[in-house]
Amino acid sequence: MRFVLAPLAGFTDAPFRLMCQEGGADLTYTEMVSAAALAHGHSPTNHLMETMAGEGPVGCQIFGANENDIAVATREISRISSRFTELNLNAGCPMKKITQCGAGAKLVEDPAKIGRLLKVMKENTDLPITLKTRIGPHPQNTNIFEILDAAQEAGISGLTVHARYTSQCHGGPVHLDVLEEVVRRARVPVTGNGSVVDAKTAQEMAKTGVESIMIGRGCLANPHLFAELKASFRPASDTPAPSAPNALSLCARHLDYVLAFRELLATRFPGDHVPSVDGFASVKMHVHLFRYFNGRPGAAALRARLNSIRTLAEIRSVLAAAART
Numbered sequence: 001m002r003f004v005l006a007p008l009a010g011f012t013d014a015p016f017r018l019m020c021q022e023g024g025a026d027l028t029y030t031e032m033v034s035a036a037a038l039a040h041g042h043s044p045t046n047h048l049m050e051t052m053a054g055e056g057p058v059g060c061q062i063f064g065a066n067e068n069d070i071a072v073a074t075r076e077i078s079r080i081s082s083r084f085t086e087l088n089l090n091a092g093c094p095m096k097k098i099t100q101c102g103a104g105a106k107l108v109e110d111p112a113k114i115g116r117l118l119k120v121m122k123e124n125t126d127l128p129i130t131l132k133t134r135i136g137p138h139p140q141n142t143n144i145f146e147i148l149d150a151a152q153e154a155g156i157s158g159l160t161v162h163a164r165y166t167s168q169c170h171g172g173p174v175h176l177d178v179l180e181e182v183v184r185r186a187r188v189p190v191t192g193n194g195s196v197v198d199a200k201t202a203q204e205m206a207k208t209g210v211e212s213i214m215i216g217r218g219c220l221a222n223p224h225l226f227a228e229l230k231a232s233f234r235p236a237s238d239t240p241a242p243s244a245p246n247a248l249s250l251c252a253r254h255l256d257y258v259l260a261f262r263e264l265l266a267t268r269f270p271g272d273h274v275p276s277v278d279g280f281a282s283v284k285m286h287v288h289l290f291r292y293f294n295g296r297p298g299a300a301a302l303r304a305r306l307n308s309i310r311t312l313a314e315i316r317s318v319l320a321a322a323a324r325t
């Protein structure tokens, strides 16, 4: 079984992707990139598409609803395509600021439009085109099979299905029965997604016949989950997965990658307002440190300190305090 890191806006930047690849992920994705922003030359968007030395296969995910924007963005990404192994269309994000532009989960309501956007992507790049979507807008409309037909007709090379309806957002049951039927009908490899957090949930999803399993929230603070799950699919007689590094060494490593990534951005985009080391490290580490510390002794006090972190020195001081607890 292949295990894939889900695109997670605000989390799956290059440093975290690298952490997950070291933790066993076979494929990762960028955070979603706005096709409109790329088409209109919004320079900070380029930061989302930077990759770091040592990263393995990375798919680039775009969102948008305008065919012209999608065409321009696709060509732009193809220009730097040596970094990416595929170009993925987001047809599943339920956030209002995305759906009100007709993109993300709004597209789930219109399989023909998904097909047209994928065709535009296909016509503008040699990269494999893939789709990430949901099983339908709501339980009264399980239209994933129409989406599958439109996407295959457009020439996709793979499909990821978050086995929930748009109306469920990110909670509630994962509909493995529908996923299984998608796998049965699909002519392309299907990746399953939705609340896989441990060996039990991974094994349940594997029974649908999916080629790969995509993990989102389950690997936050636990980038070695991928290796753990892979080990659970091997015969018990095989070598067990090496034990995951402890939370503090993960934090230290993650911080090193964040600092290296900031250097990379500053070199690649001089004059492009790359934040200061203090600002960049604080913003990038904040969301992850909260999770790494969860459940540790003294976590409440550490989390209170995290709220006021503004500098690299403060981050290092919190890590040193955590090491003493």
Ligand SMILES: Cc1cc2nc3c(=O)[nH]c(=O)nc-3n(C[C@H](O)[C@H](O)[C@H](O)COP(=O)(O)O)c2cc1C
Pocket: 006, 007, 008, 009, 010, 031, 032, 061, 090, 091, 092, 093, 132, 162, 170, 193, 194, 195, 196, 214, 215, 216, 217, 218
């Ligand atoms: C904070 C957050 C950010 C997300 N960002 C994206 C995104 O950029 N692109 C996308 O296709 N899905 C995005 N998703 C959805 C996830 O990729 C995934 O489909 C969803 O979380 C279900 O998987 P999980 O249960 O393993 O987390 C996001 C979800 C969360 C919680």
